[in-house]
Amino acid sequence: MTDSWQECMNHCVEVTKQAGKIVREALEKDIAVMEKSSPTDLVTETDQRVEKLIISAIREKYPTHCFIGEESVAAGAPSVLSDAPTWIIDPIDGTTNFVHRFPFVSVSIGFTVNKEVEFGIVYSCMEDKMYTARRGKGAFCNGLPIKVSGQEDITKSLVLTEMGLKKDPEHFKTVMDNIQKILNVPVHGVRCPGSAAVNMCLVACGAADAYYHQGIYCWDMAGGAALVTEAGGVIMDITGGPFDLMSRRLIVASSPRVAQRIAQELTVFPCGRDDAP
Ligand code: IPD
Known part of the structure:
Protein backbone atom coordinates (compact mmCIF):
# COMPACT_ATOMS: atom_id res chain seq x y z
CA MET A 1 0.00 0.00 0.00
CA THR A 2 1.28 3.49 -0.82
CA ASP A 3 2.30 5.50 2.19
CA SER A 4 0.69 8.80 1.29
CA TRP A 5 2.22 10.58 4.27
CA GLN A 6 5.66 9.54 3.00
CA GLU A 7 4.81 11.30 -0.27
CA CYS A 8 3.91 14.40 1.75
CA MET A 9 7.21 14.11 3.59
CA ASN A 10 9.20 13.85 0.35
CA HIS A 11 7.46 16.99 -0.91
CA CYS A 12 8.13 18.69 2.41
CA VAL A 13 11.87 18.01 2.15
CA GLU A 14 11.97 19.63 -1.30
CA VAL A 15 9.96 22.67 -0.13
CA THR A 16 12.17 22.99 2.97
CA LYS A 17 15.29 22.97 0.76
CA GLN A 18 13.85 25.88 -1.26
CA ALA A 19 12.91 27.72 1.95
CA GLY A 20 16.37 27.12 3.40
CA LYS A 21 17.99 28.51 0.26
CA ILE A 22 16.02 31.74 0.65
CA VAL A 23 17.03 32.01 4.32
CA ARG A 24 20.70 31.42 3.48
CA GLU A 25 20.62 34.02 0.70
CA ALA A 26 18.90 36.52 3.01
CA LEU A 27 21.72 36.09 5.54
CA GLU A 28 24.10 37.54 2.93
CA LYS A 29 22.07 40.75 2.61
CA ASP A 30 20.89 43.57 4.89
CA ILE A 31 18.14 42.33 7.22
CA ALA A 32 15.28 44.76 7.97
CA VAL A 33 13.88 43.98 11.40
CA MET A 34 10.31 44.64 12.57
CA GLU A 35 8.85 44.20 16.05
CA LYS A 36 5.75 42.06 16.72
CA SER A 37 4.31 41.98 20.25
CA SER A 38 7.35 43.58 21.97
CA PRO A 39 10.86 44.95 21.23
CA THR A 40 12.25 41.43 21.75
CA ASP A 41 9.66 39.66 19.56
CA LEU A 42 11.17 40.12 16.11
CA VAL A 43 10.06 39.36 12.58
CA THR A 44 11.68 40.01 9.21
CA GLU A 45 10.45 40.16 5.65
CA THR A 46 12.16 36.76 5.17
CA ASP A 47 9.99 35.08 7.87
CA GLN A 48 6.87 36.24 6.06
CA ARG A 49 8.15 35.46 2.55
CA VAL A 50 9.35 31.97 3.48
CA GLU A 51 6.07 31.07 5.19
CA LYS A 52 4.08 32.19 2.13
CA LEU A 53 6.34 30.14 -0.14
CA ILE A 54 6.02 27.01 2.03
CA ILE A 55 2.23 27.25 2.34
CA SER A 56 1.64 27.94 -1.35
CA ALA A 57 3.96 25.10 -2.47
CA ILE A 58 2.20 22.64 -0.16
CA ARG A 59 -1.34 23.90 -0.80
CA GLU A 60 -0.83 23.53 -4.54
CA LYS A 61 -0.25 19.78 -4.09
CA TYR A 62 -2.53 19.19 -1.09
CA PRO A 63 -5.40 21.71 -1.37
CA THR A 64 -7.55 20.11 1.35
CA HIS A 65 -4.87 20.09 4.04
CA CYS A 66 -4.83 22.55 6.98
CA PHE A 67 -2.03 24.90 8.05
CA ILE A 68 -0.84 26.51 11.26
CA GLY A 69 2.00 28.92 10.53
CA GLU A 70 3.71 31.33 12.91
CA GLU A 71 3.36 34.38 10.68
CA SER A 72 -0.18 33.49 9.51
CA VAL A 73 -1.28 33.24 13.15
CA ALA A 74 0.48 36.58 13.89
CA ALA A 75 -1.62 38.02 11.04
CA GLY A 76 -4.85 36.70 12.61
CA ALA A 77 -5.26 33.12 11.27
CA PRO A 78 -6.62 30.58 13.78
CA SER A 79 -4.30 28.24 15.65
CA VAL A 80 -6.48 25.19 16.20
CA LEU A 81 -5.36 21.60 15.71
CA SER A 82 -8.00 19.27 14.21
CA ASP A 83 -7.84 15.61 13.13
CA ALA A 84 -7.31 16.72 9.52
CA PRO A 85 -3.83 16.50 7.94
CA THR A 86 -2.16 19.66 9.24
CA TRP A 87 1.15 21.31 8.41
CA ILE A 88 2.62 23.23 11.35
CA ILE A 89 5.20 25.69 10.11
CA ASP A 90 7.87 27.91 11.59
CA PRO A 91 9.51 29.62 8.58
CA ILE A 92 12.43 30.85 10.69
CA ASP A 93 12.81 29.34 14.14
CA GLY A 94 15.42 31.52 15.79
CA THR A 95 14.52 34.86 14.23
CA THR A 96 16.70 36.73 16.75
CA ASN A 97 19.61 34.46 15.81
CA PHE A 98 18.86 35.14 12.12
CA VAL A 99 18.95 38.92 12.74
CA HIS A 100 22.34 38.57 14.46
CA ARG A 101 23.61 35.76 12.21
CA PHE A 102 24.06 33.62 15.33
CA PRO A 103 24.43 30.19 13.77
CA PHE A 104 21.27 28.36 14.96
CA VAL A 105 18.51 29.34 12.54
CA SER A 106 16.07 26.78 11.23
CA VAL A 107 13.07 26.12 9.03
CA SER A 108 10.80 23.76 10.97
CA ILE A 109 7.78 21.84 9.70
CA GLY A 110 5.76 19.21 11.51
CA PHE A 111 2.89 17.29 9.91
CA THR A 112 0.04 15.90 12.01
CA VAL A 113 -2.87 13.55 11.31
CA ASN A 114 -5.43 12.86 14.04
CA LYS A 115 -3.34 15.27 16.14
CA GLU A 116 -0.35 12.88 16.02
CA VAL A 117 2.93 14.01 14.47
CA GLU A 118 3.54 11.84 11.37
CA PHE A 119 6.83 13.45 10.35
CA GLY A 120 9.06 16.37 11.15
CA ILE A 121 11.63 18.27 9.09
CA VAL A 122 14.08 20.77 10.57
CA TYR A 123 16.65 22.43 8.35
CA SER A 124 19.41 24.19 10.30
CA CYS A 125 20.22 26.78 7.64
CA MET A 126 23.66 28.05 8.62
CA GLU A 127 24.94 24.59 9.55
CA ASP A 128 23.41 23.14 6.35
CA LYS A 129 21.91 20.23 8.30
CA MET A 130 18.66 18.67 7.11
CA TYR A 131 17.03 16.72 9.95
CA THR A 132 14.21 14.37 8.96
CA ALA A 133 12.05 11.93 10.92
CA ARG A 134 9.07 9.83 9.83
CA ARG A 135 6.97 8.08 12.48
CA GLY A 136 8.27 4.52 12.99
CA LYS A 137 11.13 4.97 10.51
CA GLY A 138 13.88 6.67 12.51
CA ALA A 139 15.58 10.04 12.55
CA PHE A 140 18.27 11.30 10.21
CA CYS A 141 20.63 14.22 9.68
CA ASN A 142 21.67 14.76 6.06
CA GLY A 143 20.55 11.19 5.39
CA LEU A 144 22.56 9.55 8.18
CA PRO A 145 20.79 7.95 11.17
CA ILE A 146 20.95 9.83 14.48
CA LYS A 147 20.15 8.80 18.01
CA VAL A 148 19.96 10.36 21.46
CA SER A 149 22.85 9.98 23.91
CA GLY A 150 20.90 7.52 26.06
CA GLN A 151 22.18 9.36 29.15
CA GLU A 152 20.26 8.30 32.28
CA ASP A 153 22.17 10.33 34.84
C1 IPD B 1 11.70 31.28 19.11
C2 IPD B 1 12.86 30.35 19.32
C3 IPD B 1 13.49 30.60 20.66
C4 IPD B 1 12.51 30.54 21.81
C5 IPD B 1 11.30 31.41 21.56
C6 IPD B 1 10.68 31.07 20.21
P1 IPD B 1 10.95 32.14 16.69
O1 IPD B 1 11.08 31.03 17.87
O2 IPD B 1 12.46 29.02 19.20
O3 IPD B 1 14.46 29.63 20.93
O4 IPD B 1 13.13 30.97 22.97
O5 IPD B 1 10.36 31.18 22.59
O6 IPD B 1 9.54 31.88 20.00
O7 IPD B 1 10.07 33.23 17.24
O8 IPD B 1 12.32 32.63 16.41
O9 IPD B 1 10.32 31.39 15.60
Whole structure:
Protein backbone atom coordinates (compact mmCIF):
# COMPACT_ATOMS: atom_id res chain seq x y z
CA MET A 1 0.00 0.00 0.00
CA THR A 2 1.28 3.49 -0.82
CA ASP A 3 2.30 5.50 2.19
CA SER A 4 0.69 8.80 1.29
CA TRP A 5 2.22 10.58 4.27
CA GLN A 6 5.66 9.54 3.00
CA GLU A 7 4.81 11.30 -0.27
CA CYS A 8 3.91 14.40 1.75
CA MET A 9 7.21 14.11 3.59
CA ASN A 10 9.20 13.85 0.35
CA HIS A 11 7.46 16.99 -0.91
CA CYS A 12 8.13 18.69 2.41
CA VAL A 13 11.87 18.01 2.15
CA GLU A 14 11.97 19.63 -1.30
CA VAL A 15 9.96 22.67 -0.13
CA THR A 16 12.17 22.99 2.97
CA LYS A 17 15.29 22.97 0.76
CA GLN A 18 13.85 25.88 -1.26
CA ALA A 19 12.91 27.72 1.95
CA GLY A 20 16.37 27.12 3.40
CA LYS A 21 17.99 28.51 0.26
CA ILE A 22 16.02 31.74 0.65
CA VAL A 23 17.03 32.01 4.32
CA ARG A 24 20.70 31.42 3.48
CA GLU A 25 20.62 34.02 0.70
CA ALA A 26 18.90 36.52 3.01
CA LEU A 27 21.72 36.09 5.54
CA GLU A 28 24.10 37.54 2.93
CA LYS A 29 22.07 40.75 2.61
CA ASP A 30 20.89 43.57 4.89
CA ILE A 31 18.14 42.33 7.22
CA ALA A 32 15.28 44.76 7.97
CA VAL A 33 13.88 43.98 11.40
CA MET A 34 10.31 44.64 12.57
CA GLU A 35 8.85 44.20 16.05
CA LYS A 36 5.75 42.06 16.72
CA SER A 37 4.31 41.98 20.25
CA SER A 38 7.35 43.58 21.97
CA PRO A 39 10.86 44.95 21.23
CA THR A 40 12.25 41.43 21.75
CA ASP A 41 9.66 39.66 19.56
CA LEU A 42 11.17 40.12 16.11
CA VAL A 43 10.06 39.36 12.58
CA THR A 44 11.68 40.01 9.21
CA GLU A 45 10.45 40.16 5.65
CA THR A 46 12.16 36.76 5.17
CA ASP A 47 9.99 35.08 7.87
CA GLN A 48 6.87 36.24 6.06
CA ARG A 49 8.15 35.46 2.55
CA VAL A 50 9.35 31.97 3.48
CA GLU A 51 6.07 31.07 5.19
CA LYS A 52 4.08 32.19 2.13
CA LEU A 53 6.34 30.14 -0.14
CA ILE A 54 6.02 27.01 2.03
CA ILE A 55 2.23 27.25 2.34
CA SER A 56 1.64 27.94 -1.35
CA ALA A 57 3.96 25.10 -2.47
CA ILE A 58 2.20 22.64 -0.16
CA ARG A 59 -1.34 23.90 -0.80
CA GLU A 60 -0.83 23.53 -4.54
CA LYS A 61 -0.25 19.78 -4.09
CA TYR A 62 -2.53 19.19 -1.09
CA PRO A 63 -5.40 21.71 -1.37
CA THR A 64 -7.55 20.11 1.35
CA HIS A 65 -4.87 20.09 4.04
CA CYS A 66 -4.83 22.55 6.98
CA PHE A 67 -2.03 24.90 8.05
CA ILE A 68 -0.84 26.51 11.26
CA GLY A 69 2.00 28.92 10.53
CA GLU A 70 3.71 31.33 12.91
CA GLU A 71 3.36 34.38 10.68
CA SER A 72 -0.18 33.49 9.51
CA VAL A 73 -1.28 33.24 13.15
CA ALA A 74 0.48 36.58 13.89
CA ALA A 75 -1.62 38.02 11.04
CA GLY A 76 -4.85 36.70 12.61
CA ALA A 77 -5.26 33.12 11.27
CA PRO A 78 -6.62 30.58 13.78
CA SER A 79 -4.30 28.24 15.65
CA VAL A 80 -6.48 25.19 16.20
CA LEU A 81 -5.36 21.60 15.71
CA SER A 82 -8.00 19.27 14.21
CA ASP A 83 -7.84 15.61 13.13
CA ALA A 84 -7.31 16.72 9.52
CA PRO A 85 -3.83 16.50 7.94
CA THR A 86 -2.16 19.66 9.24
CA TRP A 87 1.15 21.31 8.41
CA ILE A 88 2.62 23.23 11.35
CA ILE A 89 5.20 25.69 10.11
CA ASP A 90 7.87 27.91 11.59
CA PRO A 91 9.51 29.62 8.58
CA ILE A 92 12.43 30.85 10.69
CA ASP A 93 12.81 29.34 14.14
CA GLY A 94 15.42 31.52 15.79
CA THR A 95 14.52 34.86 14.23
CA THR A 96 16.70 36.73 16.75
CA ASN A 97 19.61 34.46 15.81
CA PHE A 98 18.86 35.14 12.12
CA VAL A 99 18.95 38.92 12.74
CA HIS A 100 22.34 38.57 14.46
CA ARG A 101 23.61 35.76 12.21
CA PHE A 102 24.06 33.62 15.33
CA PRO A 103 24.43 30.19 13.77
CA PHE A 104 21.27 28.36 14.96
CA VAL A 105 18.51 29.34 12.54
CA SER A 106 16.07 26.78 11.23
CA VAL A 107 13.07 26.12 9.03
CA SER A 108 10.80 23.76 10.97
CA ILE A 109 7.78 21.84 9.70
CA GLY A 110 5.76 19.21 11.51
CA PHE A 111 2.89 17.29 9.91
CA THR A 112 0.04 15.90 12.01
CA VAL A 113 -2.87 13.55 11.31
CA ASN A 114 -5.43 12.86 14.04
CA LYS A 115 -3.34 15.27 16.14
CA GLU A 116 -0.35 12.88 16.02
CA VAL A 117 2.93 14.01 14.47
CA GLU A 118 3.54 11.84 11.37
CA PHE A 119 6.83 13.45 10.35
CA GLY A 120 9.06 16.37 11.15
CA ILE A 121 11.63 18.27 9.09
CA VAL A 122 14.08 20.77 10.57
CA TYR A 123 16.65 22.43 8.35
CA SER A 124 19.41 24.19 10.30
CA CYS A 125 20.22 26.78 7.64
CA MET A 126 23.66 28.05 8.62
CA GLU A 127 24.94 24.59 9.55
CA ASP A 128 23.41 23.14 6.35
CA LYS A 129 21.91 20.23 8.30
CA MET A 130 18.66 18.67 7.11
CA TYR A 131 17.03 16.72 9.95
CA THR A 132 14.21 14.37 8.96
CA ALA A 133 12.05 11.93 10.92
CA ARG A 134 9.07 9.83 9.83
CA ARG A 135 6.97 8.08 12.48
CA GLY A 136 8.27 4.52 12.99
CA LYS A 137 11.13 4.97 10.51
CA GLY A 138 13.88 6.67 12.51
CA ALA A 139 15.58 10.04 12.55
CA PHE A 140 18.27 11.30 10.21
CA CYS A 141 20.63 14.22 9.68
CA ASN A 142 21.67 14.76 6.06
CA GLY A 143 20.55 11.19 5.39
CA LEU A 144 22.56 9.55 8.18
CA PRO A 145 20.79 7.95 11.17
CA ILE A 146 20.95 9.83 14.48
CA LYS A 147 20.15 8.80 18.01
CA VAL A 148 19.96 10.36 21.46
CA SER A 149 22.85 9.98 23.91
CA GLY A 150 20.90 7.52 26.06
CA GLN A 151 22.18 9.36 29.15
CA GLU A 152 20.26 8.30 32.28
CA ASP A 153 22.17 10.33 34.84
CA ILE A 154 21.05 13.95 35.20
CA THR A 155 24.34 14.87 36.89
CA LYS A 156 26.19 13.95 33.69
CA SER A 157 23.75 15.82 31.44
CA LEU A 158 23.99 18.94 29.29
CA VAL A 159 20.60 20.65 29.45
CA LEU A 160 19.16 23.17 27.00
CA THR A 161 16.49 25.77 27.68
CA GLU A 162 15.56 29.31 26.60
CA MET A 163 14.99 32.52 28.53
CA GLY A 164 11.68 33.70 26.99
CA LEU A 165 8.70 35.49 28.56
CA LYS A 166 10.76 38.54 29.55
CA LYS A 167 7.63 40.72 29.53
CA ASP A 168 6.14 39.32 32.73
CA PRO A 169 8.51 39.86 35.72
CA GLU A 170 6.97 37.05 37.77
CA HIS A 171 7.31 34.51 34.95
CA PHE A 172 10.80 35.74 34.15
CA LYS A 173 11.85 35.21 37.79
CA THR A 174 10.47 31.66 37.67
CA VAL A 175 12.39 31.00 34.44
CA MET A 176 15.61 32.17 36.12
CA ASP A 177 14.89 30.24 39.34
CA ASN A 178 14.26 27.11 37.29
CA ILE A 179 17.62 27.49 35.54
CA GLN A 180 19.28 27.86 38.94
CA LYS A 181 17.53 24.74 40.25
CA ILE A 182 18.68 22.71 37.25
CA LEU A 183 22.26 23.99 37.62
CA ASN A 184 22.17 23.10 41.31
CA VAL A 185 21.10 19.45 40.71
CA PRO A 186 24.00 19.60 39.52
CA VAL A 187 24.18 19.09 35.75
CA HIS A 188 27.23 19.45 33.50
CA GLY A 189 25.83 22.72 32.12
CA VAL A 190 22.87 24.67 30.78
CA ARG A 191 22.84 26.23 27.28
CA CYS A 192 20.38 28.53 25.45
CA PRO A 193 21.04 28.16 21.70
CA GLY A 194 18.01 30.26 20.59
CA SER A 195 16.07 27.94 18.26
CA ALA A 196 13.66 25.49 19.85
CA ALA A 197 13.69 23.23 16.79
CA VAL A 198 17.49 23.10 16.72
CA ASN A 199 17.49 22.42 20.47
CA MET A 200 15.37 19.33 19.87
CA CYS A 201 17.66 18.21 17.05
CA LEU A 202 20.68 18.64 19.35
CA VAL A 203 19.01 16.26 21.82
CA ALA A 204 18.05 13.92 18.95
CA CYS A 205 21.65 13.60 17.81
CA GLY A 206 23.11 13.26 21.30
CA ALA A 207 24.91 16.63 21.44
CA ALA A 208 22.73 17.56 24.44
CA ASP A 209 20.84 15.32 26.85
CA ALA A 210 17.68 17.32 27.50
CA TYR A 211 15.73 20.45 26.60
CA TYR A 212 12.85 22.03 28.51
CA HIS A 213 10.82 25.15 27.82
CA GLN A 214 7.63 26.89 28.99
CA GLY A 215 6.10 29.52 26.72
CA ILE A 216 6.92 28.33 23.20
CA TYR A 217 4.40 27.57 20.46
CA CYS A 218 3.27 24.51 18.52
CA TRP A 219 5.26 25.64 15.44
CA ASP A 220 8.45 25.70 17.56
CA MET A 221 7.82 22.11 18.73
CA ALA A 222 6.09 20.13 15.95
CA GLY A 223 9.06 19.41 13.65
CA GLY A 224 11.55 18.68 16.43
CA ALA A 225 9.11 16.46 18.34
CA ALA A 226 9.32 13.82 15.60
CA LEU A 227 13.10 14.04 15.57
CA VAL A 228 13.48 13.38 19.30
CA THR A 229 11.07 10.46 19.53
CA GLU A 230 12.36 8.80 16.36
CA ALA A 231 15.93 9.17 17.64
CA GLY A 232 14.97 7.14 20.72
CA GLY A 233 14.33 10.03 23.10
CA VAL A 234 11.29 10.96 25.14
CA ILE A 235 8.96 13.94 25.00
CA MET A 236 6.67 14.88 27.86
CA ASP A 237 4.84 17.71 29.51
CA ILE A 238 6.76 19.96 31.87
CA THR A 239 4.87 18.30 34.75
CA GLY A 240 6.07 14.84 33.69
CA GLY A 241 2.66 13.96 32.18
CA PRO A 242 1.85 13.25 28.51
CA PHE A 243 3.03 15.77 25.91
CA ASP A 244 0.39 18.07 24.42
CA LEU A 245 1.42 19.87 21.22
CA MET A 246 -0.85 22.86 21.93
CA SER A 247 0.23 23.31 25.57
CA ARG A 248 3.17 25.68 24.88
CA ARG A 249 5.56 23.66 27.05
CA LEU A 250 7.67 20.52 26.95
CA ILE A 251 10.58 18.46 28.16
CA VAL A 252 12.55 16.32 25.73
CA ALA A 253 15.37 14.08 26.90
CA SER A 254 17.67 11.20 26.16
CA SER A 255 15.84 8.99 28.68
CA PRO A 256 12.63 9.00 30.77
CA ARG A 257 14.78 9.17 33.91
CA VAL A 258 16.47 12.45 32.92
CA ALA A 259 13.14 13.95 31.77
CA GLN A 260 11.35 13.03 35.03
CA ARG A 261 14.23 14.39 37.11
CA ILE A 262 13.95 17.74 35.30
CA ALA A 263 10.15 17.75 35.77
CA GLN A 264 10.71 17.22 39.49
CA GLU A 265 12.81 20.41 39.72
CA LEU A 266 10.73 22.81 37.67
CA THR A 267 8.17 25.29 38.92
CA VAL A 268 5.30 25.45 36.46
CA PHE A 269 3.65 28.75 35.54
CA PRO A 270 0.60 29.33 33.35
CA CYS A 271 1.65 30.19 29.79
CA GLY A 272 -1.68 29.73 27.97
CA ARG A 273 -2.42 27.42 25.06
CA ASP A 274 -1.94 27.76 21.32
CA ASP A 275 -5.61 26.91 20.81
CA ALA A 276 -6.98 29.21 23.54
CA PRO A 277 -10.04 31.07 22.21
C1 IPD B 1 11.70 31.28 19.11
C2 IPD B 1 12.86 30.35 19.32
C3 IPD B 1 13.49 30.60 20.66
C4 IPD B 1 12.51 30.54 21.81
C5 IPD B 1 11.30 31.41 21.56
C6 IPD B 1 10.68 31.07 20.21
P1 IPD B 1 10.95 32.14 16.69
O1 IPD B 1 11.08 31.03 17.87
O2 IPD B 1 12.46 29.02 19.20
O3 IPD B 1 14.46 29.63 20.93
O4 IPD B 1 13.13 30.97 22.97
O5 IPD B 1 10.36 31.18 22.59
O6 IPD B 1 9.54 31.88 20.00
O7 IPD B 1 10.07 33.23 17.24
O8 IPD B 1 12.32 32.63 16.41
O9 IPD B 1 10.32 31.39 15.60
